Amino acid sequence: MLDKEEVNSPHLEELMGHYRGIISLLGEDVQREGLLKTPERVAKAMLTLTKGYTMDPHEVLRSAKFKEEYSQMVIVKDIDFFSLCEHHMLPFYGKVHVAYIPNGYITGLSKIARVVDIFSHRLQVQERMTLQIKECIQQTLNPLGVMVVVEAKHMCMQMRGVEKQNSITTTSDFTGAFNQAKTREEFMNLIMHK
Numbered sequence: 001m002l003d004k005e006e007v008n009s010p011h012l013e014e015l016m017g018h019y020r021g022i023i024s025l026l027g028e029d030v031q032r033e034g035l036l037k038t039p040e041r042v043a044k045a046m047l048t049l050t051k052g053y054t055m056d057p058h059e060v061l062r063s064a065k066f067k068e069e070y071s072q073m074v075i076v077k078d079i080d081f082f083s084l085c086e087h088h089m090l091p092f093y094g095k096v097h098v099a100y101i102p103n104g105y106i107t108g109l110s111k112i113a114r115v116v117d118i119f120s121h122r123l124q125v126q127e128r129m130t131l132q133i134k135e136c137i138q139q140t141l142n143p144l145g146v147m148v149v150v151e152a153k154h155m156c157m158q159m160r161g162v163e164k165q166n167s168i169t170t171t172s173d174f175t176g177a178f179n180q181a182k183t184r185e186e187f188m189n190l191i192m193h194k
């Protein structure tokens with residue numbers, strides 16, 4: 001997982017300075033004991049949560065692409081993800097489900113989860129994240145079709161009372177063989193059976 005790595009950024013000190021300013025502008029005393037190390041912790045947390053900018057998801061798939069004649073649907077469901085909405089920088093999180101129909105090449109199942117990890121560790125909107133995961137798989141593995149479904153809860157909606165608690169936003173995107181309703185249904189049936 002991304003968050004176990006040590007945070008190493010030339011911008012750490014500067015970020016800490018900005019967070020010190022923000023905390024102070026919010027009306028707090030940055031010298032208060034409990035807050036002394038907060039700017040550093042927040043800066044490191046934000047660097048970790050946006051670590052996906054320094055990683056190339058296409059490379060992850062290209063480096064684990066295997067020739068294989070299997071041509072049935074491959075499904076990776078219930079991939080947990082945590083991301084930050086780019087409008088409020090508050091978390092949205094949930095599950096990603098991916099299906100693809102190989103066209104001569106498959107990839108390691110953990111690599112699909114890794115791709116989700118990289119795109120989610122950026123400032124995002126759920127719709128674009130869905131599309132980016134789809135396109136990354138389509139471009140690197142060139143499958144007969146790929147479909148991505150994302151189910152998420154948005155803290156920026158829930159904490160600010162914009163939406164009912166526990167409402168879930170679902171997005172999906174697909175290519176190729178998934179243009180056929182029957183193929184999409186097969187995938188949806190498989191991911192709905194928990």
Ligand SMILES: [Zn+2]
Pocket residue numbers: 085086087088089090156157
């Ligand atoms: Zn938001």
